[in-house]
Amino acid sequence: MEDVISVMNLSKSFGSTQAVKSLSFQVKKGEIFGIIGPNGAGKTTTLEILEGIQKPTGGEVEVLGLVPSRQLRELNNRIGVQFQATSIQKKMKVKEALDLFSTFYKGDTQKDELIALLDLGEKLDVCFEDLSGGWKQRVTLALATLHQPELLFLDEPSMGLDPHARREMWGMIRSLRDKGSTIVLSTHYMEEAEKLCDRVAMIYSGELKAVNTPDELLNDVATHYIGFESEGVSYDFLLTLRDVAHVEKEDHHFKVFSEDLQHTAYQIFTYCHQEGIVLRNFKFDRGSLDDLFVQYSEKEKTG
Ligand SMILES: Nc1ncnc2c1ncn2[C@@H]1O[C@H](COP(=O)(O)OP(=O)(O)OP(=O)(O)O)[C@@H](O)[C@H]1O
Secondary structure (H helix, E strand, O other): OOEEEEEEEEEEEEOOEEEEEEEEEEEEOOOEEEEEOOOOOOHHHHHHHHOOOOOOOEEEEEEOOEOOOOOHHHHHHHEEEOOOHHHOOOOOEHHHHHHHHHOOOOOOOOHHHHHHHOOOHHHOOOEHHHOOHHHHHHHHHHHHHOOOOOEEEEEOOOOOOOHHHHHHHHHHHHHHHHOOOEEEEEEOOHHHHHHHOOEEEEEEOOEEEEEEOHHHHHOOHHHEEEEEEOOOOOHHHHHHOOOEEEEEEEOOEEEEEEOOHHHHHHHHHHHHHHHOOOOEEEEEEEOOHHHHHHHHHHHHHHO
């Protein structure tokens, strides 16, 4: 499949802060590609370099065959960038915003199709400030896609939305992809990455930790764990077991991440049998992307 974005050894520093450290990845035509990471990981900086808003301090970036920092005008005709809701005038009505933004592009826009697709018909006469967060996000999505861009950049598209509105937003993003746009989005909602993205780049402290499908990332052996509930099991005992990488405990709920689940399970059962400790809801399970991040944070803290 054709690459629409190619990033090689991309770096960006702000003074002594290295926001992005030697990132390399490709985005393929037609995919929903997620850049994931905790706050301050370097997601926005990476997106802004791809959009041509920031210049890299090192490395090579190609977007739709163009160099964003040098060919911004050509790039802007072919990409869409979702603005923050705060950048739209509060008193502007939805239809006025759509008409104004339509004048920015040469040729026909897909305004009417977007009004139907995003169900904006009943909100056209409503002022932007009177819309709920979910509707504001729909409008900024429409404004970014009026010119049917080949590539659409979304920075935290469902930030602050309730679970229902977030799912609706995912449906709309999928529809835009199905209409032909490649989507690159940033998120720190790991569920969004798992359910919406075809592939994700995981960034932590400006470094790329992995690029893969969410499913493949989760097949990483370190993300498998043993879960159980118990009043008697000692957290410190679990940490002494040979293959255990990391243990999470919340009230009486344990998650034991291990390189060898079978052997660790055998050790836990033996210990509980000897000590007369009861285990409940024992299971082997696969961690989420959230768990993977917790592990990276722990590694970072312990060096
Ligand atoms: N203009 C700037 N000047 C100085 N430092 C900056 C600037 N922009 C970003 N940084 C720093 O670069 C690092 C990465 O920031 P960035 O906004 O890209 O992260 P992020 O992953 O998008 O975080 P968030 O999810 O909180 O938005 C942070 O340490 C941030 O403080």
